[in-house]
Amino acid sequence: MKYIITTICTLLILMSCSSDSSNDENGQSNTPDPIYPSDLTLDITIVGESSDFPNGDGSGEIICFASATDAINYEFRFGAGNVIESQNGQVEFSFSEPGLQSRTIYVYAYSVTGHYISTSISFDLYVDDQDQSAATWSEEFNYTGSINGNIWTAEIGNGNNGWGNGESQFYTADPENVRVEDGVLKITAKRENLAGYNFTSSRIISKDKYEFKYGRVDIKAKLPTGVGTWPALWMLGANFSEVGWPECGEIDIMEHWGHDPTVIAGSIHTPMSHGDTWTDGHTIVNDYDQEFHIYSIDWNQNRIQFFVDDVLYYTYNPNPKNDENWPFDQDAFFILNVAMGGHWFDIDPNFIESTMEVDYIRVYQ
Numbered sequence: 001m002k003y004i005i006t007t008i009c010t011l012l013i014l015m016s017c018s019s020d021s022s023n024d025e026n027g028q029s030n031t032p033d034p035i036y037p038s039d040l041t042l043d044i045t046i047v048g049e050s051s052d053f054p055n056g057d058g059s060g061e062i063i064c065f066a067s068a069t070d071a072i073n074y075e076f077r078f079g080a081g082n083v084i085e086s087q088n089g090q091v092e093f094s095f096s097e098p099g100l101q102s103r104t105i106y107v108y109a110y111s112v113t114g115h116y117i118s119t120s121i122s123f124d125l126y127v128d129d130q131d132q133s134a135a136t137w138s139e140e141f142n143y144t145g146s147i148n149g150n151i152w153t154a155e156i157g158n159g160n161n162g163w164g165n166g167e168s169q170f171y172t173a174d175p176e177n178v179r180v181e182d183g184v185l186k187i188t189a190k191r192e193n194l195a196g197y198n199f200t201s202s203r204i205i206s207k208d209k210y211e212f213k214y215g216r217v218d219i220k221a222k223l224p225t226g227v228g229t230w231p232a233l234w235m236l237g238a239n240f241s242e243v244g245w246p247e248c249g250e251i252d253i254m255e256h257w258g259h260d261p262t263v264i265a266g267s268i269h270t271p272m273s274h275g276d277t278w279t280d281g282h283t284i285v286n287d288y289d290q291e292f293h294i295y296s297i298d299w300n301q302n303r304i305q306f307f308v309d310d311v312l313y314y315t316y317n318p319n320p321k322n323d324e325n326w327p328f329d330q331d332a333f334f335i336l337n338v339a340m341g342g343h344w345f346d347i348d349p350n351f352i353e354s355t356m357e358v359d360y361i362r363v364y365q
Contacts, residue, residue, distance in 0.1 A: 035111040040068040042107045042121050050287065053309060058128030058294065060095040064105060068117065071109035078105060100126045100310060126310060128220075128294060135362040136215065141185045147178060152204040154178055158197060167230070168341040170197040178202035183359065189229060189338040190353035199347075203337035211238045211331040215365035218296045219253060224354035225289040228347025229258035230339040231356045233295055238331040246274035249327030251304060254295035259345050262286050266297070266306030268316045272325040279325075281306055281314020292359055301329060334361065 043065045048057020056062075066074045066089040076084045076091050084091045095103060104122045139151055147154065154173035158164060169189060172178075177200050178187050189201035219233045232255045237248030250269035257263070267280030285293055285308060296307040303317035318325045338356050341347045 032113055034115045035070055035113045036115045037068040037071040037109040037111050037117050040066065040071070040107070040109050040117050040119050042066050042105065042119050044105060044121055044123055046123070046125060048291070053126075055100055055124050055126035057291065058126055058309060060125065060127035062093055062095070062105075062125065064091050064093065064107070065089060066107045066109065068109035070111050072112050073110045075108040075110070076105060077107070079103075095125060095127050098127045100124060128310075134364065136365040137210065137212065138360060138362040140183075140360045141180050141358065142183055144181050145179065146173075146175070147180060147185070147204055151206055151209050153207065153209070155203045155205060158195070164339070165342040167339045168197060168228075168347060169199040169201040169339055170194045171203045171337070172200050173202065174200070176200070178204060185336070185358040186355050187231075187336060187338050187358075188353055188355040189224060189340050191351060199340040201338045201340060203335065203339075205333060205335045207236075207238070207240070207333040209333075211333045212363060212365070213329070213331045214300050215363050216296065216298045217253060218294050218360075218362045218364075220292050220294050220359040221254070222290070222292045222357045222359075223256050223288045224338055224356045225258060225261065226348055226351045226354045227258045228341050228345070228351055229256075229354055230342060231256050232335070232337055232339070233358075234335050235332040236335060237327055238333055245269070246271050247327060249330075249332070250274075251297060251299070251328070251332065252280075253297050253306070256288065257345065258348075261288065264288065264295070264308055266295075266314050268304065270325045270327055271323075279316055283308055283311075283313040289354075292357070299328065304328065 045063040046056040047059055047061035047063070064076055072087065074086045074089045076086065078093055082093070084093065101124070102122055103125050104120055106118060106120045108116045108118045110116045155171055156173060158167070158170050176188065176190070187202045189199060191198065192200045194200050221233060223231050232252060234250065234252045234255070236245070236250055240248040246269045252265065252267040255265040255267060262284050263282050264285050265280055265282050267277050269277050270279070273279040294309050296310070298305040303315055305312055306314040336358060
């Protein structure tokens with residue numbers, strides 16, 4: 001009992017000393033009054049945001065701006081343990097999980113006394129799938145010079161030899177028309193007289209080198225500009241040489257015409273719908289020639305979906321399915337080209353040259 005009493009007395013003395021330490025010699029408290037920040041605001045800028053792409057450019061990058069009266073430090077919380085501190089209230093952050101998702105950012109504003117207030121903001125953000133290791137096959141164009149001959153063949157000639165639409169270009173393998181530099185494929189159409197034609201360009205194919213059936217295809221590209229240009233990212237059935245077109249089937253992942261510049265088309269050509277096909281869809285991309293966008297299809301045994309920047313805009317889903325409107329149960333190969341003119345539109349007489357750039361092609365199966 002004596003030990004217990006002594007212990008209690010000792011504790012009381014320590015508590016008394018501790019209490020007295022917060023006072024000055026006149027008995028006044030030394031503890032400052034708490035200061036709480038006020039008027040806290042939080043704003044988010046989504047990198048690449050525009051009226052056409054309100055969820056960003058796919059990079060996942062955002063810029064955060066916070067401000068509060070009497071705040072000397074800010075703490076931003078992005079989830080998954082990601083925390084960044086800032087004295088001026090501005091930080092940059094990149095989300096990496098792909099897809100279109102709702103994100104919530106929290107910010108805490110601290111005063112000189114360590115007291116805080118907080119707020120949050122939620123928004124939708126699109127993140128491009130940059131994980132090329134997840135792709136079954138990819139062409140990243142991470143080299144310089146001529147196209148990779150193990151993947152591509154540059155076709156030589158004009159569409160009048162059976163695979164065109166009365167266009168005005170002569171396709172070459174000249175590096176002025178097709179080359180890889182700065183990590184991208186560049187196909188340039190230019191005004192130039194060759195073999196009786198007024199323009200040169202390039203058309204490359206993966207036939208007999210890379211062919212596949214079914215899967216998701218993403219092609220990141222920036223398109224040429226100018227009335228008369230006709231760039232396309234597309235596919236033909238691998239049996240093209242045996243059965244011809246349209247029996248082999250054609251999938252136009254992206255098609256664009258310079259005289260109608262903001263319109264992007266995705267379409268299907270089959271024995272039941274070819275030439276002026278009715279199996280197609282359209283969407284609007286205003287900065288087609290200024291920014292890279294991801295043109296995609298998702299192809300399985302029942303349907304083909306078309307996307308721009310992961311936004312679905314057309315689905316081809318024949319019902320009932322038969323051989324005439326579904327020749328897409330076999331391997332297909334890629335074709336990338338920029339044509340000039342054709343039977344149904346003219347070319348700007350002042351056109352000199354323009355380039356389509358392709359950052360990568362990725363197939364997911």
